[in-house]
Amino acid sequence: MLEQSPHDITTLLRLWSEGDPGALDRLTPLVFRELHRLAVRYVGRERADHTLQATGLVNEAYIRLIDWPNVEWKNREHFFAVSAQVMRHILVDYARSRLYSKRGGGARSVSLDDAPNLSDNNSLASLLDVDRALSRLAALDPRTAQVIELRYFGGFTVEETARIMGLSPITVIRSWNFAKAWLLRELYGEMKP
């Protein structure tokens, strides 16, 4: 893992936020490497108990990705907000490519036109649903949408999200709870909840 310098990621994130679209292409494999590391650690974790330090693992991935002490540009808050956006782009692209592509050997093909599956909130299809509905929420209420973006796509805690957005934790919790109901209604409104 030594070949990967977190500092490069910091630079790439800065370039991306300044409008260099190529930076995303170079960021993607770096994020993927962390995704693979995490996946490897999940392999075999028992289903029933799979919350096993999950947040810890995701945080660890972030820590590895980002050179925290060198995050000084503009301000740290802006940097974290950008990180969450980048994560969202990359994970949505990943989910799309996964769901649309057919692979040999135990391939799954999932059509996005399939009725939303109420029972599985943790599938890739659900990730795409969140992305879609979140864009609609952002058009109405960008602040509430950003809470979801930071928490769900960025993986930040309530406290971190509060700090990044300059809000109180209680406001973040309220927005988070409200937005989740809003997103569900947006996605499944025509169905019985």
Next chain:
Amino acid sequence: MSPERLDHIQTLYTDAASLQPQDRRAFLDGACGADSDLRKEIESLLAFQPRAETYLDKPAFEVAARSLADDGAQALVDRRLGRYQLLSLVGRGGMGDVYCAVDSRLNRLVAVKTLPSYMARDQEHVRRFEQEARAIAALNHPHICVLHDAGYDDGLHYLVFEYLVGELLSDRLSREPQSPRQAMELAMQIADALVYAHEAGVIHLDLKPSNIMLMRSGAKLLDFGVAELQDSDLSFSDGARETNPNSRNRKPGTPCYMAPEQLEGGAIDARTDIFAFGAVLYEIFTGKRAFPHRPDTVSALRDNPPSRLSDLRPGVPESLESLVARCMALQPADRWESMSEVLSQCATIRATLPISSD
């Protein structure tokens, strides 16, 4: 919709959601007045409130990583690791994917458990892995699943266990309650296996109902010491931990059954298993987890002590209540000192149980 209106909706939603469902109507009567659109808006959101509680409880990064993990696991079917031909993915045990496989030399079915590939990064890790695997393989006890072999092939560490067919204790408990005598019988088999292993210097570190297989011949403890093989100390060498003051040296395990010192990455010994044993004993008798909220910090453990055993299972002897409580003491020093002590307590309690309780 104006930002003010949205704000108002969010506020009313939050206030209404904090009320008991039966009190919401009156609240909305007052808050919305004649504004029926507003009321419809809030009510349609409230309809999703129960589902919203657990919605998005895993970050997107984790969702993606899990899907990758699933793909990776399936990919091993039909592969060969050493002399073992993997036939099918049969489960995901505590610490690795478990495959049903054929041992091509002895021509028998075995269970092959794969461990993450990052463990094989250097010779020192491989050496420690093999050393610890040898200690586990040396365990020979009627209530411990036998480790036949350990190997490394094509970037993967794997462990080869005897192939067992039975019912996991976790499944059994969700299906039917155990009579006090059945429960104690089972507890003593588990305790006996732990006494034996501890004397051999092996700690289980991931004792839980889904690591206990019930067979006609009694219980078998699965994954003995595998948590130790997966010890993050063993698996990390790139210094990530040092750069992060918040990351603790956590040991793998399962939060619902983990002792505080294991949660915190502190010193671990046989008493760590005693804590987990207490939590399992609790569950065998009550059918409920002692720590259902999956505590991931010591303060979460401390703040949510289990309900009294006798509240959930009236009539259990007081001595059982205190046995379990002392197993699950937060401080290792406050627990029983050894599993043999626990075992003899179990035997004493069993003698007091009425035969007719079956």
